[in-house]
Each structure stands twice: as C-alpha cells, then as structure tokens.
Amino acid sequence: MSTTVAKGDTQDTPAARPVAPRRPKTGRGRDSIWKALPWIAPCLVLVVGIVLFPAGYMIYNAFRSISSYGTDTGSAGLTNFTLVFADPALPRVLANTVVWVAAVVIITVVLSLALAQFLNKPFPGRTLVRMAVIVPWAASVVMTTTVFVYGLDPFYGIINKFMVDLHLIDAPFGFTKSMPSAFIVAILTAVFVSMPFTSYTILAGLQGVPGEVLEAAKMDGASPARTYFSVILPQLRDSLAVAVLINIINVFNNLAILKIITGSLPGYDADTLITRMFKWIQVDQRVDVASAMSVVNFAIVLVIVAAYIKIVKPMKEVD
Amino acid sequence: MAHSTLSPVAETTPAGPAVVSTARRKTRYGSDQASGPRVALRMAAGLIIALIFISPYVIMAIGSLKSRPEILGVPPKYLPATPRFDNYATMWSTPETPLPQNLISTIIIASCATILVLLVATPAAYYTARFKFPGKMVFMFLVIVTQMLQPAVLTAGLFREMLALNIIDTWLAMILVNAAFNLSFAVWIMHSFFAGVPKEVDEAAQIDGAGRFSVLFKINLPLVWPGIVTAIIFTFVSCWNEFAASLVILQTAGNQPLSVALTKFVGQYDSAWQYVFGVSIVAVVPVVILFMLIEKRLIGGLTAGSVK
Numbered sequence: 199m200s201t202t203v204a205k206g207d208t209q210d211t212p213a214a215r216p217v218a219p220r221r222p223k224t225g226r227g228r229d230s231i232w233k234a235l236p237w238i239a240p241c242l243v244l245v246v247g248i249v250l251f252p253a254g255y256m257i258y259n260a261f262r263s264i265s266s267y268g269t270d271t272g273s274a275g276l277t278n279f280t281l282v283f284a285d286p287a288l289p290r291v292l293a294n295t296v297v298w299v300a301a302v303v304i305i306t307v308v309l310s311l312a313l314a315q316f317l318n319k320p321f322p323g324r325t326l327v328r329m330a331v332i333v334p335w336a337a338s339v340v341m342t343t344t345v346f347v348y349g350l351d352p353f354y355g356i357i358n359k360f361m362v363d364l365h366l367i368d369a370p371f372g373f374t375k376s377m378p379s380a381f382i383v384a385i386l387t388a389v390f391v392s393m394p395f396t397s398y399t400i401l402a403g404l405q406g407v408p409g410e411v412l413e414a415a416k417m418d419g420a421s422p423a424r425t426y427f428s429v430i431l432p433q434l435r436d437s438l439a440v441a442v443l444i445n446i447i448n449v450f451n452n453l454a455i456l457k458i459i460t461g462s463l464p465g466y467d468a469d470t471l472i473t474r475m476f477k478w479i480q481v482d483q484r485v486d487v488a489s490a491m492s493v494v495n496f497a498i499v500l501v502i503v504a505a506y507i508k509i510v511k512p513m514k515e516v517d
Numbered sequence: 518m519a520h521s522t523l524s525p526v527a528e529t530t531p532a533g534p535a536v537v538s539t540a541r542r543k544t545r546y547g548s549d550q551a552s553g554p555r556v557a558l559r560m561a562a563g564l565i566i567a568l569i570f571i572s573p574y575v576i577m578a579i580g581s582l583k584s585r586p587e588i589l590g591v592p593p594k595y596l597p598a599t600p601r602f603d604n605y606a607t608m609w610s611t612p613e614t615p616l617p618q619n620l621i622s623t624i625i626i627a628s629c630a631t632i633l634v635l636l637v638a639t640p641a642a643y644y645t646a647r648f649k650f651p652g653k654m655v656f657m658f659l660v661i662v663t664q665m666l667q668p669a670v671l672t673a674g675l676f677r678e679m680l681a682l683n684i685i686d687t688w689l690a691m692i693l694v695n696a697a698f699n700l701s702f703a704v705w706i707m708h709s710f711f712a713g714v715p716k717e718v719d720e721a722a723q724i725d726g727a728g729r730f731s732v733l734f735k736i737n738l739p740l741v742w743p744g745i746v747t748a749i750i751f752t753f754v755s756c757w758n759e760f761a762a763s764l765v766i767l768q769t770a771g772n773q774p775l776s777v778a779l780t781k782f783v784g785q786y787d788s789a790w791q792y793v794f795g796v797s798i799v800a801v802v803p804v805v806i807l808f809m810l811i812e813k814r815l816i817g818g819l820t821a822g823s824v825k
Contacts (some may be wrong), residue, residue, distance in 0.1 A: 231651050237644035238656055240637040241700060248678075248697030249663050249671070255681075256674025268680055313566065321559035329809050330567035333574060336808035338758040340776045341797040345573040347783055348580070348790050353591045356576055370592075394570070402816045444665075451669040453761045454776075462784040472669055479765055485673055492673040503665040512661050513654070 253496065259489040266483040278490035287466035287474065294381070295450070295470040302388040302449045307442060309389065310396035311434075315426075317397065318404045335394035343458045346387050350374050374459050377467050384459045384468070388449055396441045403437025404430070436510070443506040447499060471495050574801060581605070581795035588791045601791070605799075608792035613785075616796055618771040619778040623800065626688055626763075626774055627756040630695035634752045637696070638703035639745070643733050645704070646711035647719065657708075664701035668694055668762035676765050686768045694766065695756040702755075703748040710744030711737060747814045754804045775800050 263274035282288070317328055334342055349357030352372035361367045373379045407430055415425040453472055460468035469477065475495060478488035507513065568575075580588055582600040587593075609616050645653060668675060675694055679685040714737055722736045738745065760776045767773045775796060782788045808815070 234644055234648065234650040234653070237640040241641040241704060242656070242659075244633075244637055244693070244697045244700055245659060245663050248675070248693050249666060252671050252674030252678045254674075255678055256671060259674070259677055264677075268677075316559075316562065316566070319559060321556055321563060323560055323563055325812075327563040327567045329812060330570045332808055332812060332815060333571050333805050335815075336754055336805045337574065337801040338760075338776050338797070338804075340758070340760055340779060341577070341801055342573050344779060344783055344793060344797065345576050345580075348788075348793075349573075349576055354589050354593045356580075356593050356595065359593050359595075390573075398815050405816065447665055447667070451667045451761075453669050453764070458780060458783050475673070476761075476765070479673060479676065485677060488673040489677070492670060495670050499666065499670050503662055506665060507658075507661065513658065 256489045256492050256496070259486055260493045262486055262489075264484075264486040264489075268485070274486060278484075278487045279493075281484075281487045282491045282494065285474075287469065291466055291469050291471060291474045294468065295472075298381075298385065298388075298456075298470050299446055299449050301385050302392065303442060303445045305385070305389045306392040306396050306445055307438070310393050310400055310441070313393065313397045314400035314404055317401055331397060332394050334391045335398075339391050339452075339454045340458065342391055343387050343455050346383065347374055347459060350383060377460075377463065380460045380463060381468050384455050387455050387459065388452060391455075392445055392448065396445060399437050399441040399444075400434060403434040406437075407433045439509045440506075443502060443510065447502050447506075450495075450499065450502070471498070574798075574805075577794045577797050577801070581608075581791055581798050583791050585789065585791060589787055604791050604795050608789075608795040611789055611792055613781045613789075614773070614778040615771050616775075616778065616792075619773055619775045620796075620799070622688065622767075622772055623757060623774040623776070626691045626695060626759075627753050629688070629692045630699065630756040631749055631753045633692060633696040634700050634703050635745070635749060638700055638707060638748065639738075640733070642704045642707035643711050643737060646708045647716070660701040660704050663698070664705060666698065668698050668759070672762050672765050675762055679766055685766060686772055688772065690766050691759070691763055691774075694762050695759055699752040699755050703752055706748050706751075707741065707744050710741040714740050743814065747811050750807045750811050754808060757800070757804050 259270075260278055261274055261276070263271045263277070265271055285291075313331070317324065317331065346357070349355050350373040352358060352370045352375065355370060358367075358370035358373075362370060371379070373383050411429055411433075412425065415429045420428070450470075451472060453476055456468060456470060456473045457476070461473075466474060466477070471491070472495060475488050475491045478484050478491055482488075579596060581604055582602065583597040583604075584601050587597050641656075644650075645657060676685070679687075679690040682690075684690045718736055718740070719732050722732045727735065757774075758776055759774070763774050763777050764780075767777065770778070779793055779796065782790070782793045
C-alpha cells in the first residue's frame with residue numbers, strides 16, 4: 199500500500215517509449231481526486247443518487263404535507279412529527295421494537311455460539327451439516343416465513359400435527375392467530391433465519407483462536423467450561439461485535455417476518471417502528487407521516503452504525 | 518483473520534499446503550480423543566441440526582407435491598398419497614397474481630442489478646485497493662455506512678424519489694435500488710481481494726506497456742476471481758430475495774418479484790399452498806445452490822476483513 203502510482207510511473211519512465219501516448223491519460227505525478235474520479239464516480243453516483251439523496255429527500259418530505267395522490271401541498275411544519283408522536287399505538291410499538299430486537303438478537307447469538315462451537319469440531323459429514331445450516335441464509339425470508347405460517351395453522355398445519363404427535367402439545371393451536379403467541383412465533387422465525395450468518399461469523403472468530411492457546415489451557419488442567427469462558431470467549435470479542443451489531447440492524451429493519459405472521463392481526467399490537475411506518479404508507483396512505491417516522495427510524499439506525507464503526511473499527515482495514 | 522480465508526493468495530496456493538492441512542486434520546481426529554462413540558455422537562447431533570435447518574424447505578418440497586384437498590385436509594397427512602408433479606405445470610396460473618411474470622421480474626431485476634453492481638464496484642474496488650488519493654477515506658467511509666443501511670428504513674424516501682423521477686413501478690427503479698444497496702458489500706469484498714494481489718504484478722505489466730484497464734482486466738481479474746464470484750453470488754441472492762422496497766415501489770402485480778407476489782396467498786381462507794410452495798421451491802433451490810458454491814468464503818466473508 200505504501201507504493202503509490204507516482205513510483206510506478208517513474209519506474210516505467212526508462213521504458214516509456216511504447217507507453218508514451220498513454221501517459222497523458224494515466225496522468226503523471228501526484229495522485230489527485232481527478233485521476234480517481236473515473237474509477238469511483240459511477241459508484242459515487244449510485245450511492246449518492248439512491249442512498250444519500252432519498253435520505254435527504256425523506257427528511258425534507260417529513261416537513262411537507264403530501265396528499266394521498268402524492269401531491270406536495272406545501273409546508274407542514276412539525277405536524278407530521280406530531281402525528282407520529284401522538285399516535286396512541288406508539289408506546290406499544292416502541293416496547294415491541296425493543297422486545298423484538300433484544301429477544302431475537304440475544305437468542306440468536308446464544309444459540310449461534312453453541313452451533314459455531316459444534317461446527318468447528320471435526321467429524322465426518324461436517325461439510326454437509328454446514329451446507330444445511332446456510333440454507334435459510336440463501337432462501338427468501340418471505341418464503342421461509344410462509345412455511346411457518348402454513349405449518350402452524352390450527353387446522354391443516356403440519357408443524358402443529360408434528361408437535362401433537364410428539365406430545366409436545368395436546369391439541370393443535372392457532373399460534374399465528376392471536377397475540378402474544380404470533381409475536382413469539384415471529385421472534386423464533388427471525389432467530390431461525392438469523393442463525394446462519396451469526397454462526398458463520400462466530401465460526402470465523404473461532405478459527406482465529408490459536409491451537410497452542412487451547413493446548414496450554416488443557417495442559418494447565420482447565421475444564422472445558424473454564425477454557426471456553428476464560429480462553430475462547432474473550433478471543434471471540436471482535437466477531438461477536440460484528441454479529442451483534444449487524445443483527446441489530448437487520449432485525450430492526452425486518453419487515454417481511456412480522457408482516458407475514460402478524461400482518462393480518464387487527465390494530466398495532468404486534469407492530470415495530472418499521473412495520474408501523476409501512477402501515478403509514480400502505481394503510482393510512484400518509485407518505486408524509488411515514489417520512490417523519492422514517493426520520494426517527496433512520497436516526498436510530500445511524501446510532502447503531504456509529505456504534506459499529508466505533509466498536510468494530512472497519513476503517514482500520516483501509517490504508 | 519477473515520483476511521486469511523478471503524485472501525486470493527491462499528486460494529491460489531498450489532496443492533501442497535492443502536495436503537498438509539488434511540494430514541493435520543487427520544491427526545486432530547486422534548489428538549482430540551475423538552473416539553468412536555464421540556464421533557458417532559457428533560454425527561448424530563450434526564444430522565439433527567441439519568434436519569432442523571432444512572425442515573421448512575422439506576415441508577415446502579413435500580407440500581408442493583400435495584393435491585389441493587390434501588394440503589387443506591383436516592387433520593393433515595405428512596405425505597401425499599401420490600406425489601402431484603403436475604403441480605409444477607399448473608401452478609403458474611392462479612387468480613392471485615401472474616406468477617410467470619413475477620418470476621421474470623425477479624430474474625430481470627436480480628440479474629440487471631448484479632451486472633450493474635459488478636460494472637460499478639469493480640473499478641472502484643480496484644482503484645481504492647491500489648492507490649491513495651485525497652478523499653479516499655471519505656469514500657471508503659461512505660461505502661461502510663451504505664453497507665449498514667437497508668432499503669426498508671429509506672423506503673419512504675425512495676418511493677418519493679422514484680415518483681419524482683417518473684420511474685415508480687418500473688423494473689429500472691428496483692434495479693437501481695438493489696444495485697445501490699448491495700454495491701458497498703461488493704466494493705468492500707473485492708477491495709480486500711485486490712489488496713491481496715502484490716503491486717509488483719501490476720508494475721511488471723505496466724513496464725511491459727499495458728494500460729491501466731488492461732492491467733485490471735488481464736492481470737488482476739484472473740487473480741481475484743474468487744472474490745468476484747463471491748460478490749456476484751452474494752449480490753444476486755440478496756437482490757433475488759429483496760422484499761421491503763419492492764413492496765412499496767412496484768405496485769402493478771405483473772412487475773412485482775416473487776417475494777412480494779407470494780405474500781398475497783397468506784391470510785386467505787383456502788390458500789393454494791401447494792402452488793405457493795412449488796413456486797417457492799423454484800425460487801429457493803437455485804440461490805441455495807449458488808450459496809453453497811461460496812460456502813467456504815461465507816466464513817467471515819460478509820464482514821470481509823472487519824473480523825480480526
């Protein structure tokens with residue numbers, strides 16, 4: 199990385215004859231932003247146009263009044279924000295969001311720690327097990343969730359029948375038909391689809407634990423539990439930070455699972471900040487109020503991103 | 518450490534070290550005191566875990582072969598009396614949504630977005646891995662922040678923007694959205710691969726008179742192809758499954774991808790589940806196979822170097 203293009207250019211100066219016509223194109227001397235621009239501009243245009251601009255436009259719209267036909271009818275001051283905060287469902291929605299994110303992330307990480315530990319052990323067929331574990335990661339969350347909704351139907355649901363046959367429950371139950379069981383089903387579905395990524399991230403951390411350290415712990419007579427908590431877990435700090443923060447963002451942003459499982463339930467008892475925002479767009483037809491709520495959601499996401507950048511320090515990789 | 522699993526150098530190392538590592542693994546079976554019963558126990562546990570993770574897709578596959586009375590039967594039966602393979606032919610015409618068009622939408626949006634990502638991300642990843650320039654840190658910071666953002670939180674803004682650009686409810690809108698939100702991961706992962714190619718390789722080629730672009734295409738791309746394949750597959754799968762923005766931006770049934778179209782069956786009295794599952798299998802199997810091809814690189818791959 200320490201070598202710059204300047205050095206490269208001076209190096210080929212002696213043999214410059216065939217290169218000569220190209221020299222003005224590749225530029226000479228110090229690197230400038232102008233030389234970098236042709237390479238990074240398409241990327242910048244897309245990020246600025248489709249990520250930064252809509253973010254700014256959304257903030258602007260949050261202060262506008264927009265009809266259900268999409269016409270901007272003038273400034274709204276803080277009315278949209280007032281409507282968001284005056285929503286009687288808001289306390290419930292906030293509580294749901296906290297429970298949703300905390301429960302999914304904690305259960306996912308704890309189960310994934312165990313799963314990664316297991317997938318790191320050698321045994322015949324391990325590759326096949328790992329392949330099976332990534333299936334929910336690749337498959338559409340919508341389609342996976344749909345199977346759970348069908349399977350948990352009280353009448354024809356195959357998962358209900360399976361649980362009755364295993365004597366886990368006495369009779370089929372309409373898990374997705376009422377609260378709070380529907381919300382719990384949604385949480386478990388989110389855990390299921392989050393575990394592959396989380397396990398693989400932790401697995402990466404586990405493979406970075408030096409074998410000598412484990413040997414040393416064994417020689418010192420440390421019990422497996424002691425070894426795990428005092429030797430392995432501290433080494434997993436970085437990959438756990440990545441897993442936790444990325445999961446928080448993903449789970450916070452998740453729309454599909456809650457929309458499919460609890461979307462048909464009346465009211466806002468199962469809504470999070472994201473699903474409530476989509477209802478402002480699709481049910482209430484208020485893009486302006488949805489924008490105001492999105493600004494709040496966006497601020498929350500930015501706090502998590504800031505935490506990621508501060509804790510994980512991804513910029514250290516760039517040089 | 519993710520670097521070590523991602524580094525193209527490790528990928529291109531000849532068979533030598535691989536042989537060593539299998540030999541080492543064999544001795545680890547021994548030193549781990551993995552006696553017969555313990556190995557058998559692990560295999561049994563592995564089997565149960567594998568079954569748990571594929572169970573929804575097994576239900577999906579079996580359900581797709583049931584007849585309408587069977588899939589809505591009370592009480593349900595686990596297996597169909599005779600597998601109805603003809604479901605895969607008849608499932609495309611349902612009153613809920615034009616499924617053939619939905620499949621075409623999914624394919625076009627995901628493919629075009631992936632191509633766009635590749636065209637835009639490759640030069641950026643190459644240049645940032647090779648050169649310093651003023652504003653590089655700002656650029657990479659922007660890439661990382663974008664990587665953490667998802668369409669869901671910006672949907673209201675995207676919806677209004679596409680309306681203003683008069684491309685609301687078009688494939689183009691979703692191609693742009695999918696490309697923009699997957700771009701940063703592609704830049705990030707390819708950046709780490711390009712950084713793994715020694716600079717001297719570039720310089721030698723330049724001395725031979727090669728231009729910047731031919732250095733990238735003829736010298737670097739063959740060396741970093743594992744990174745490019747990973748980026749392509751990851752982007753494609755992510756675009757293939759996108760839901761939140763498509764739900765709001767694509768309003769005409771025929772323009773919607775399968776992820777949005779299939780939700781229309783849920784919540785109905787007598788959903789044609791066998792068709793939902795048949796279409797789901799068609800949508801899930803290809804991306805699962807693609808993901809399995811990059812399984813090794815998924816270890817730490819998503820974070821591409823941010824895991825130390």
